[in-house]
Amino acid sequence: QGRMESVAAEAERLHFTNDDIDKIREVLALPTEKFVEMQLKKAVELNDPVRVINRELKLRCLYLEKNAPLFAPEHCSKLRTPNDFACAKLQAKLSRSVRQELALGMLKHTSKPIHTSLTELHPLFAKEATSAFKCILAYAGERPAPFPQAMALQVLQAASDSPEIIPEIYLQIIKQLQANxxxxxxxxxxxxxxxxxxxxxxGAGIDDIVHVFCLREAGQDAGQLISLLHTVMYDGGQPLPAAEEILLRLTAFRGERTRSRYSFVEEAGSVTVPSARPLQLSPAAPAPTADGRAP
Incomplete structure (x- = not known):
């Protein structure tokens, strides 16, 4: 795309036109979604799997940007209802006003442990979820912990041991980032x-929510976080770090401004436009002078 834009701009400067230039201008005038669909089709024809994924992700990103409100955390189908969350296990012990406060704050930051999971889980996994939340609080410094990195590792290990709670952990972190x-x-x-x-x-049903949340709330880190999301979706996760390696990973993450191979910025040449024959001036266009400049 970048190369085509450069060619079109140079042709405009030279008052130059022919069938190829007209085709380039026609392609560049397409709606973004249509243009990316053409790129995807060409990537499939060229059997370029990384490019195929990149263009599929681009189409998905365009859809998510256009429909972001549909992917707000509160719309997650895995969540308990706020009323169920507020009443779980404690209905007989809490006043109505306290239950209402719990319901309203279900997806907002708290410095206190949660009494049950945010998502609908088997009681055994719900207990693991509340333990994971305590570790998240401890890592963030909102509960005492002599070695916070060990608390972060416990969260990662819990998700590795019980994949059923992975959506819960992501939603717990999003909760702590809202109204904080x-x-x-x-x-x-x-x-x-x-x-x-x-x-x-x-996982399905949560990845789009994480994507939109990062896009909306993460500021200058949004691109890198979304790149991590794309990489883990298609390549899988890295081995869990040792507790003492966590700070090194985060330092490297903060210091890098690179994108994943699936999230690279659009480059030239992704849509092929016929250009095998030499460019010929249209009869309607004035011929350039000997030094290549338009008269």
């Missing part, structure tokens, strides 16, 4: 999200 006025701030929770994205994919 805590003393620890949001940085530890973004770091926890990055560690999760390095290690395991959110």
């Amino acid at each position: 006025n805590g003393r620890a701030g949001t940085r530890p929770y973004w770091d926890m999200l990055a560690l999760c994205l390095m290690s395991f994919a959110p």
Whole structure:
């Protein structure tokens, strides 16, 4: 695309036109979705699997950007209803006003442990989920922990041992990033999200929510986090780090501004436009002068 734009701009400067230039202008004038569909078709024809994934992801990104409200965390189908969350296990012990407060704060930051899982889980996994949330709080500095990195590793290990709670862990982190006025701030929770994205994919139904949330809330880190998401979706996660390696991974993540091979910025040449024969001036166009400039 970049090369075609350069060719079109140079042709415009020279008042130059022919069938090839007209074709380039026609392609560049297409709606973005149609243009990417052409790129995807060409990638399939060329048997370029990385390019195919890249263009599929681009189409998905365009869809998510256009329909972002549909992928707000509260629309996740795996969630309990706020009322169910507020009433779980504690219905007989809490006043109505406290239950209402719990329901309203279900997906908002808290410095206290949660009494049950955010998602609908078997009781055994719900217990694991509440334990994982305590570890997330401890890693963020909102619960005492002599070695916070060990708490982060416990979260990663819990997800590795019980994949059923992976969606829960992602939603717990998103919860802690919303309406966060805590003393620890949001940085530890973004770091926890990055560690999760390095290690395991959110899974169907959660990946789009994570994508849209990062796009909307992560600021300058959005591109890198989404690249981690794409990589873990298609290549799988990295081996879990040792606790002492966690800080090194995060330092490397913060220091890099690279994108995954599936998230690279659009480059030239992705849509082939006929150009095998030499460019010929249209009879209607004035011929360039000897030095190549338009008269």
